[in-house]
Amino acid sequence: MATPAFTFTPSTFQKLHPAEFFRRFTTEGVRPDGRLLDSFRPTTVHHGVISTANGSAMVRIGGTTVVCGVKAEVAEPRLDAPDQGYLVPNVELSPMCSSKFRPGPPSEQAQAVSEAINRVLKESKVLDLKDLCIEEGKAVWVLYVDAVCVAYDGNIYDAALAAIMAALNNGTIKVSGGTAANDENSFKLKLARTPLSATFAIFDTTLTILADPNVTEETISDGQISITLDETGLLCGVTKIGAASCSQRVLKDCVQSAKKRTLQLRGIMNQL
Amino acid sequence: MSRTELLSPEGLRIDGRRPAELRKITSTTCVLSQADGSAYLEHGNTKVLAAVYGPREARHRALVLHDRAILNVELNVAPFSTGERRRRSKNDKRLLEMASFVKQTFEPVVIATLYPRSQIDIYLQVIQHDGGTLQACINATTMALIDAGIAMTDYVCACTAGWVEREAAIDLNYIEESSDTSEVTIAMLPKSSKITLTQMESRLHVDKLEEVFRLAGEGCKQMYEVMDKTIRDRAEDLARKMAV
Numbered sequence: 001m002a003t004p005a006f007t008f009t010p011s012t013f014q015k016l017h018p019a020e021f022f023r024r025f026t027t028e029g030v031r032p033d034g035r036l037l038d039s040f041r042p043t044t045v046h047h048g049v050i051s052t053a054n055g056s057a058m059v060r061i062g063g064t065t066v067v068c069g070v071k072a073e074v075a076e077p078r079l080d081a082p083d084q085g086y087l088v089p090n091v092e093l094s095p096m097c098s099s100k101f102r103p104g105p106p107s108e109q110a111q112a113v114s115e116a117i118n119r120v121l122k123e124s125k126v127l128d129l130k131d132l133c134i135e136e137g138k139a140v141w142v143l144y145v146d147a148v149c150v151a152y153d154g155n156i157y158d159a160a161l162a163a164i165m166a167a168l169n170n171g172t173i174k175v176s177g178g179t180a181a182n183d184e185n186s187f188k189l190k191l192a193r194t195p196l197s198a199t200f201a202i203f204d205t206t207l208t209i210l211a212d213p214n215v216t217e218e219t220i221s222d223g224q225i226s227i228t229l230d231e232t233g234l235l236c237g238v239t240k241i242g243a244a245s246c247s248q249r250v251l252k253d254c255v256q257s258a259k260k261r262t263l264q265l266r267g268i269m270n271q272l
Numbered sequence: 273m274s275r276t277e278l279l280s281p282e283g284l285r286i287d288g289r290r291p292a293e294l295r296k297i298t299s300t301t302c303v304l305s306q307a308d309g310s311a312y313l314e315h316g317n318t319k320v321l322a323a324v325y326g327p328r329e330a331r332h333r334a335l336v337l338h339d340r341a342i343l344n345v346e347l348n349v350a351p352f353s354t355g356e357r358r359r360r361s362k363n364d365k366r367l368l369e370m371a372s373f374v375k376q377t378f379e380p381v382v383i384a385t386l387y388p389r390s391q392i393d394i395y396l397q398v399i400q401h402d403g404g405t406l407q408a409c410i411n412a413t414t415m416a417l418i419d420a421g422i423a424m425t426d427y428v429c430a431c432t433a434g435w436v437e438r439e440a441a442i443d444l445n446y447i448e449e450s451s452d453t454s455e456v457t458i459a460m461l462p463k464s465s466k467i468t469l470t471q472m473e474s475r476l477h478v479d480k481l482e483e484v485f486r487l488a489g490e491g492c493k494q495m496y497e498v499m500d501k502t503i504r505d506r507a508e509d510l511a512r513k514m515a516v
Contacts, residue, residue: 050400051317053352063305067399069352094348096323096395098306102331103346146351150321150397151304 019204019220026208033214040198040212040261045162045269047170054143055171055189059163062214063153065097068163070145072173077133077140085132085140089117091147091160098152098215113157116239117147117164120228124195124236126168131190141173143189154214157226158197165194166269195236196265197228198258202244209250211257225251227258231266278448279437286448287316291441292487294431294494299411299502301419307395309420313412316445317402319353322412323395324420327387341387343379347371347409349398355446371396374409377430377459377469383423392422403446404432406457406471411495418503427499428468430459431491433484435476440483442491456481458488462496465489 014021014032025032035041041062050056053069060066077084093110095101106114121127132141145167147160171189201213201221210217213224223242230236235255240246278286285291295316304310307323314320330336347367351357374394382392394416396409410430417424433442434455441448444455454476459469467489476484 050319050352052355052400052402056352065304067350069350071352071357073357090351092348092350094395094397095325095346095393096307096321096348096397097304099325099328144351144357148350148397148399150399151306153305 018216022217022220023204026203026210031210031217037209038211038257040264041214043162043265043268045166047166053167054173055167055169057163057166057170059159059166061155061159061162061212063151064149064155064159065151066147066149066156066159066163068145068147068160068167070143070167070171072171073142073144074134074139075142077137081129082137083133083140084129085142086129087118087121087127087143087145089121089145089147089164090114091117091149091156093149093152093156097149100152100215109156113160116157116226116237117161120161120195120197120237121164124228124230125192126165126195127189128192143168143171152215154216154218155199155212158199158212161195161197161228162265162269165191165196169194169269193230193232193236194266194269195228195230196262196269197226197237198254198261198265199224199226200254200257202242202246202250207244207246207250209254209257211261225254227255229258229262233259276447276451278451278453279439283439285436285441287445289441289443291436291439292490294443294491295445297495297498299415299499301415301502301506307416307420309416309418309422311412311415311419313408313415315402315404315408315411315443317400318404318408319398319400320405320408320412321397321399322409322416323397324392324413324416324422325395326392326420327390327422328393330389330391335391336389339388340384341382341390341392343375343382343384343392343394345371345375345378345394345396345413347374347396347398349401349405353398353401370406370409373406373469373471374413377410377428378413378417378424380468381424381426381428381461382417383425386423392417401446403444403449404457406430407432407443407459407495410459410469411499415499415503419506426461426463427496428459429462429492429495429499430457430469431488431495432457433488433491435480435484440480440487442487454484456484456488458485458492460489460492462493 055070201210202223222244228237298314309324407430454474
């Protein structure tokens with residue numbers, strides 16, 4: 001007799017064996033949400049959504065939505081860099097955006113993403129910090145870059161970085177006394193480069209690469225690779241986390257795919 | 273004159289509204305995929321997002337009530353939402369007070385006895401602040417709770433009113449609110465015209481209170497119409513989609 005002892009409905013099967021359920025799809029080259037393995041979710045970028053901020057943007061990647069606002073404030077410069085302003089990026093994952101997050105102090109994930117973005121902004125010198133100097137040793141501009149996640153469906157790093165870059169790109173600092181946005185008392189932030197990223201999940205021992213993982217794919221995957229590139233195609237950062245080991249070939253494929261993706265994302269960001 | 277004129281000689285307000293005119297309201301429900309119910313509401317430039325999770329298992333055993341659900345309200349203000357950037361901590365007293373206002377407003381309206389031993393979480397995110405945050409939070413919460421399908425006896429509609437220079441006006445914006453105007457926020461159940469919340473923290477002459485109250489009540493009724501339309505449109509849209 002070939003009849004199995006139990007039969008499951010697809011949704012029960014998905015709940016009991018999420019990885020096996022997923023594998024049935026990936027072996028056919030598709031994913032349960034209908035995407036191909038290397039396709040990214042539809043992405044939209046809106047500029048200047050918050051009028052109280054100096055610069056702002058909203059980015060949506062599939063079900064993940066991030067709102068980012070830049071606020072400029074005057075502060076004393078750091079002792080070791082008296083002629084430089086500074087950037088303070090922060091990513092907030094509040095319990096509103098997913099039932100995964102608990103109220104309370106920032107989660108480990110939120111802090112890790114904030115720090116990763118901080119490093120990218122600092123190390124790839126996105127802004128010339130000397131532009132933010134008002135008077136050497138006395139006063140500089142501090143840019144508080146706050147990205148608030150309002151809906152979480154995986155791949156927060158790509159969404160947050162894109163939102164932050166779009167908000168900075170949109171940023172204008174009004175020197176006090178200035179009235180209109182385009183008079184001589186205000187200046188636009190000049191970005192030296194715009195790093196954008198593409199994230200991939202590594203699934204299974206077969207090292208199946210899933211582009212732009214959503215929240216279920218993130219939980220069943222064994223690791224993630226994030227590749228950050230600027231507009232000339234130069235690498236600004238490569239991060240690989242998780243237990244899955246990955247080969248040179250996988251990394252190469254990811255970089256290739258990331259190049260295409262960031263180019264497409266840049267296109268979306270530049271249409272106003 | 274050092275103070276900004278809040279009322280023009282023609283009787284128009286600083287943003288060109290008449291005293292009994294609300295700002296433009298934009299509202300949508302079902303905006304977040306992860307939450308059980310959600311709503312996005314704009315009162316002019318005040319923008320609030322509400323998400324409802326639950327009824328679900330209570331997080332802390334000790335808090336469980338065996339005969340009804342507990343409400344949990346958390347309010348978060350985005351750092352870029354105000355003119356001055358201020359790092360508001362989770363335990364900011366002002367925010368906690370506002371969250372408790374929202375909670376106490378909804379406790380008598382939500383039929384909590386239908387969901388024993390469970391918890392309903394309401395998360396509010398202020399994205400942009402331009403006066404009237406409490407009214408926006410309450411209105412957004414009503415819509416998110418309805419979107420989540422949680423049983424309530426009525427809508428809760430909130431509106432602010434205040435005495436601006438020489439006249440009573442509703443739905444004060446940030447400039448009016450911050451220039452020494454007395455402001456009253458009321459929340460009303462529109463069907464029974466019962467008031468569930470009144471809040472005022474500045475000086476106002478007793479003789480003027482009645483006029484301010486009357487205007488705020490009218491504002492609530494107007495709010496109700498806008499919110500009800502959004503909810504009904506959404507329900508009709510869903511019904512149409514399910515029929516296909």
